Amino acid sequence: MGARSLRSRRRRRRERSRGRRPERESGGEMRAQPRGLVCDSSQMVQMRGLVVLLMSKAAGPKPSKQPDGKISSDPEVMVDGIYPSQRSLAEIAELIHTAFAVHRGIVDVAAMVLSDDCRDDMDFGNKMAVLSGDLLLANASTGLARLNNTHVVELMSSAIGDLVQGLFYEGSGSEQVPENASVCDYLDRTFLSHGALLAKSCQATLVLANQSAELQRSAFSYGRDMAAAHQLNLDMQPFIGVDNDAVHFSFHSAPAILHQERVGTRAWQSAVKKATDASGRIDFGKLASSPDVRQSVLATSQLCHLHGERALAALAALPPSPARDALTTMAHAASVL
Secondary structure, eight states: OOHHHHHHHHHHHHHHHTTOOOHHHHTHHHHHOGGGGSBOTTOOBOOHHHHHHHHHHHHOSOOSBOTTSOBOOOOOOOBTTBOHHHHHHHHHHHHHHHHHHHHTTOOOGGGSOOOHHHHHHHHHHHHHHHHHHHHHHHHHHHHHHHTOOHHHHHHHHHHHHHHHHHHHHHHHOOSSOOSSOOHHHHHHHHIIIIIHHHHHHHHHHHHHTTOOHHHHHHHHHHHHHHHHHHHHHHHHGGGSSOOGGGOOOOTTSHHHHHHHHHHOHHHHHHHHHHTBOTTSOBOHHHHHTSHHHHHHHHHHHHHHHHHHHHHHHHGGGSOOOHHHHHHHHHHHHHHOO
16 A cells, blocks of 8 residues: 555544544535536536536525425535535536537447458447446436435436437538528527536526525526527637638538528538539638628627627526626626637
8 A cells, every 4th residue: 555545544534533524525625626627628618517516606595485485494504605415416417418528429430431450449439438428327317316306307317318319419410511500400409419408407406405486597597598608609719710721610500500591501502612622622711711601700709699698697686696706707708709
């Protein structure tokens, strides 16, 4: 046994002898560094767990009287303004998001030309992705059961169902201009793939605190519009401040769909065909730099700002607090380029 491990065990024994729980067992690291949950290698904020924690703290303690008029006698004790069950829900939301991020890494091997050795490696990687994602979902389901709240289980289960449906829509998309595309369909797909988990997690954490239906609706609205603004912001990034030779965007992204809806499918397909060389390579830089497409990027920016404003409006139902201020800052960051 290493010296560091031995010192750690001795420290935990001393803490127990003093009547304290060791930090490792109490989840102190999560309370001390909530932002550690939310950064990936691209420095894009994976904000689900953090938003749930902030929403929990902003809403405050459980009311003394429940909505049905009964006196609340819940034994839960708040730690740093958050109930343990709400902290667990934040972890569950991150687990679910990570599970589907792993599942998104599955590759369609049948559509690729590969050597036998490479195909075997890809098949093995797919199996690992499926099993790893399923294991994370199983852990999330176990955590949900431990919350002992059927309404929360129902909400989070429906969020998982929405994610599955959104993943199906993502898989059915091709690298060609879609025949039928509309902003409404785009927003529906965005809600299923990104917004449902955040919106329903925000609502569920207020259910755990027995907050009013009005506050729950506001929390749901904040999560829905925050996710929409965040995704619209991501969709605009390939069109902003990038060298034309490095530009690549999806025809299912918001600027492309807004442009297609404005000029018509046939005109957009014709423009894409003109930007395609003899080898079938599309010059995305040429498409992105055209004045018509720039107008669609501006329209996307306005739509992003609209959803950011709606998220801010939803926060008005919460009492003023530093946690609400943090949620406000996040909504501003998601909707401003």
